[in-house]
Amino acid sequence: MTEPSDIDGDDAVTAAEYALRLLPPDERAAFAGRLAAEPALRAAVAAWEERFAALADEVEPVPPPPRLRARLSDELFGEEAPSGGLLRRLAIWRGLAFTGMAASVAMFALLLQDRWAPTPEAAPAFVADVAAEDASLRLVALFDAEAGTLRLNRLAGSVAAGRDFELWLVPPEQAPISLGVLPHAARATIRVPEALRDLVPGALLAVSDEPAGGSPTGTATGPVLAVGQVEAI
Amino acid sequence: MHGTSEIEHLIGRVALHDRAAFGVLYDATSAKLFGICLRVLRDRAEAEDALQEVYVRVWQNAGRYSADGRSPMSWLVTIARNRSIDRLRARRGGSDGLDAVELLPDLGPTPEGVALARSEAGRIGQCLGELPPDRAAAVKGAYLEGATYQELAERHGVPLNTMRTWLRRSLQLLRDCLNR
Numbered sequence: 001m002t003e004p005s006d007i008d009g010d011d012a013v014t015a016a017e018y019a020l021r022l023l024p025p026d027e028r029a030a031f032a033g034r035l036a037a038e039p040a041l042r043a044a045v046a047a048w049e050e051r052f053a054a055l056a057d058e059v060e061p062v063p064p065p066p067r068l069r070a071r072l073s074d075e076l077f078g079e080e081a082p083s084g085g086l087l088r089r090l091a092i093w094r095g096l097a098f099t100g101m102a103a104s105v106a107m108f109a110l111l112l113q114d115r116w117a118p119t120p121e122a123a124p125a126f127v128a129d130v131a132a133e134d135a136s137l138r139l140v141a142l143f144d145a146e147a148g149t150l151r152l153n154r155l156a157g158s159v160a161a162g163r164d165f166e167l168w169l170v171p172p173e174q175a176p177i178s179l180g181v182l183p184h185a186a187r188a189t190i191r192v193p194e195a196l197r198d199l200v201p202g203a204l205l206a207v208s209d210e211p212a213g214g215s216p217t218g219t220a221t222g223p224v225l226a227v228g229q230v231e232a233i
Numbered sequence: 234m235h236g237t238s239e240i241e242h243l244i245g246r247v248a249l250h251d252r253a254a255f256g257v258l259y260d261a262t263s264a265k266l267f268g269i270c271l272r273v274l275r276d277r278a279e280a281e282d283a284l285q286e287v288y289v290r291v292w293q294n295a296g297r298y299s300a301d302g303r304s305p306m307s308w309l310v311t312i313a314r315n316r317s318i319d320r321l322r323a324r325r326g327g328s329d330g331l332d333a334v335e336l337l338p339d340l341g342p343t344p345e346g347v348a349l350a351r352s353e354a355g356r357i358g359q360c361l362g363e364l365p366p367d368r369a370a371a372v373k374g375a376y377l378e379g380a381t382y383q384e385l386a387e388r389h390g391v392p393l394n395t396m397r398t399w400l401r402r403s404l405q406l407l408r409d410c411l412n413r
Contacts, residue, residue, distance in 0.1 A: 003411075061265045076289060
């Protein structure tokens with residue numbers, strides 16, 4: 001996020017004061033009012049926030065007390081829990097130990113300490129990181145095998161005007177099967193047809209650039225921009 | 234420590250309300266963010282409350298990250314720093330109730346923009362080094378300790394207006410250096 005080139009020098013400095021929270025209340029309120037209407041000003045603030053964040057590099061990490069993690073999960077997910085106490089905590093962070101990400105030693109210590117463990121009845125879930133090699137396009141996809149839904153979140157990249165992204169399921173040793181054109185919203189949920197659901201775990205997901213409405217031929221006509229493997233969480 | 238790409242992946246999943254990813258994100262980043270809360274608030278109990286608010290925001294606002302194009306760690310750092318400052322100011326009775334995080338721009342990310350932001354961020358230390366030491370310290374004090382103009386003026390023994398002129402000039406020099 002770089003500073004927009006069309007920003008006035010005085011505004012750029014005020015944007016820095018705003019990001020630092022230095023502005024007196026009346027000026028701050030006036031500047032906040034302008035932010036709502038001026039995208040360049042918002043970009044300038046964001047650019048400063050990005051730059052200043054590097055100042056936190058010198059701050060030493062301090063592990064927060066483990067009870068904070070429990071308090072947080074109670075606040076965020078507590079009301080959905082079937083019952084209180086330990087059982088609730090078990091459900092809340094279920095699947096944690098199954099995640100593909102390496103769990104830290106500290107986390108395992110925490111798991112032991114709080115006796116958290118993954119629940120065996122957790123819904124089978126899968127994740128794919130569908131990314132271009134140069135990171136120009138990146139989607140995260142979560143597949144819920146029971147519901148047959150694929151939840152997508154586009155982190156980077158956007159479709160060109162008059163074009164569409166098409167999502168493809170590529171099971172091992174098989175031709176790509178279209179899962180349809182991706183909605184333009186960054187986040188979307190796609191229903192995977194029942195006949196295809198068993199094919200998703202272990203398959204590749206791929207995104208190709210297609211004419212508006214998707215490939216006219218049933219196979220990818222444009223370049224494949226991003227690929228990712230579907231893995232168990 | 235998890236890499237940038239992994240943190241981004243986790244935030245992407247949190248935006249889809251993936252609780253497991255949220256747990257991993259918390260474990261990977263909470264020590265850094267707690268350090269920031271402590272640095273600003275200098276009070277353990279307050280820092281704990283601030284950290285909780287930070288992760289509630291991360292859970293609720295992870296979707297904003299996707300449309301943002303900044304590096305994931307600096308996004309988290311900004312939330313932690315701003316929440317801590319809000320608490321600090323509320324403690325002193327001067328809260329304005331505004332939160333910069335709520336006003337994040339909705340700009341489509343471009344790969345060039347992201348790459349530039351990530352390399353550029355590291356340059357602030359170098360550019361601060363080009364300022365006189367007391368002025369660099371004032372900028373850092375404002376960011377890491379939430380110092381106000383009044384506090385900076387007292388600390389540096391100059392009138393309030395002088396302090397502001399001084400700091401604005403420093404920010405201008407900083408900007409020139411960063412844009413070079």
